[in-house]
Amino acid sequence: MNDTPTLDEQRNQLVDEIVAGRPLPVAVEQAMRTVPRDQFLPGLDPSKAYTDEAVSIKENPGGPLPLSLASVPSIVAMMLAQLDAQPGDRLLEIGAGTGFNAALLAEIVGEDGQVTTMDIDSDVALHARTMLNKTGYEHVTVIERDGLKGVAENAPYDRMIATVGLWDIPSAWWEQLADGGQLVLPFRWRGQTRSVALTRHGETFVSDGMELCGFVPIIGQDGERTAELADGTIRVHYDQDQSVDRDLLTDVFSTSLVELWSEARVGGQEPFDGIWLRATVSDNTVCRLEVTKEALDAGVRRPAIPVRSPALVVGGSVAYLILQREDADPERPWRLGAAGYGPAGSDLARKLVAHIDAWSADREAVPTMTIYTAGAARDGLVEGHVIAKDETVIVLG
Template identity: 50%
Template sequence: MNTTTGASPEDLRNRLVDDILRADVAGLRDTSVETAMRAVPRHAFLPDVPLEEAYANKSVTIKENPDEDALPLSCASQPDVVHFMLVQLAVRKGDNVFEIGAGTGYNAALLKHLTGTSGQVITCDIDPDVTAYARRMLDANGCGDVRVVTRDGALCAPEFGLYDRMIATVGMWDLPGAWWGQLAVGGRLVVPLRWRGLSRAVAFRREKDRMRSDSVKMCGFLPVIGQDGERNDYIDDNRLVRLYWDEDQSIAPERLRNALTQPKSIVWTDATVGPAESFDGVWLRLSATERATCRITAKPAAVEAGLHHPASPALSPALVEGDSIAYLTLERTAEDTGAEPRFRLGAVGYGPAGADLAERICAQIRSWSPDRTAEPVVTAYPADTPDSDLAEGAVINRPSVRLVIAY
């Protein structure tokens, strides 16, 4: 049972929403979403979590994975991400909404608040334990009219009609073919889409023969079960450095083991960032220009030993070609004592083509720097769309969709 010795649930909820609006992490707002988040009690969907934790701006695990090295099986999403994805979705009164990933039922309750009594919300999950939990929480909180179904979200739910809005709260590597037939032309799809090692909440508008984004925001979600097109492996003998890439990329980790032991090439740019400034757009630009783009992670031991220092050790962009690799890095600039620290961006390369790969990363840093908030346009086409019908940009092929990433 929720317990607290401090403020009331209403005060904590309003404080959380105030904090989300003040931080404005995605630069998106909608008063109807704000009203819904002030009205729907998140703590009531997390009855075993202390009140302060229920109203902290963080995700909450509701079903652990029995594999201790694996991610949890289900989570309540971080509230600021819930907020901006609902703004991206732009739900209207009376809409028919389909949600993939039932979670606690909280997001479905927010969706029902947004659709009103004239709308319909269907939420689904492949895990019967998750849907049973969501059903109990929704019933206990006056949302008995939200439909909860247990099935693979890739199959959608055609028995409930054509959808005006669809939203996934799990990371998707592909856009299933069934979704194309179930989302109305003019409708909106918001999905945490994964490509080239990154994950972004992409808001698509459904057109006749394609879906075209109008918003791309940074996010992180548990990957959906059943889409296994992502690959990962260590590239050093000490298992400190790991790569993540897509199955359509010809990356062979074993070819890189010798490269990491060779002298490195470092290329710097004049672009700098402060401690709280994002350089996320560099990765997005790389994914729109370089087929070799992937993700690198370095464990603390590699960083502390001075062996490898990606700009963000937990997830940074890299380029890999054959037996060569380069990754984004940064270093603190010289400055007067007391000034806010600045960090210049550059790239580190290893292997025969390491210097060239590092320079190619720096070229995208230089392209990003003058307009750091620019977002790519992500256009999705059915998998059988011929090349001649695709927009200009980097093409990424998936089993059910062809993605084009362009600036």
């Protein structure tokens, strides 16, 4: 007797797990239960298609990240919920991937809708086209093109979704999304990536929500910088408008360590990434710190998450998020604090602890993001913290 679940049963089990953690709109849940992810991943053990994990579909010989991924199914579902596509909508997807997401979109918008998906990589676009044809979604349009240019010939779109990380919003997208339309994109600022849902209101975008995510960055945007320290075993990732001088930081981790602790505690599965998000609403010194195993073995204080922790950088000093286990509170045993290095390390650590405390007082609060074109008059912006990018200006409040 064979007790192994069928692929249909495995697909439904995965969706059951996703829905248990985050209720989904009916249309999104139905699409996730309908489209066979395994058929978009030929060569992979079909059962592995129904684990909540990303799958590389094209490696990148020139860098650490793949050129293309089949995204984590729960993240796919979350972003589709943010997009809130409706039957009959005209959609543009930037980043075709395996074609699976485009098939989900086609299910949601139905026969009266239109889905266009695009990718800059010819192999990825061909794979998406082949898999969509194989699974009965021939009506989805697949275009090989630079995603930053969009697809003007099928515009205007009611909704647009990006499945690659964006540091800025290209001007072409403004022109191709209808007024009142929805844009969902993995947006990058101050070292973090959030799936931001935005609604276009004339010449502005206003956020409807933000969720933590991680995506391969789009080709063609270079607003992020990296300062390599300690023979490349420590890296500070920052935006081009920030004042980070690698030369001033060369010996910072050879200075004395200062540790300061907040009163905030978290449980083992309790997220604390909101500290990072909330800090960017008022603080221009926020960056991302990446500490490798080699640096940890050399004695550098372990960040809360070695590969990506929020850090404050000023001149030759740095402070970053740390944690330690304290068994006094079994439900929330991890206490949050800050490690500081350099001459202003103590001041920066105190500043970071203040950010932790502000987050802890209202852990569910999410800032609003308003985005303008780069040419917008500064006296016409909403009140808030301004971050300038190449093609846009964002205001957090």
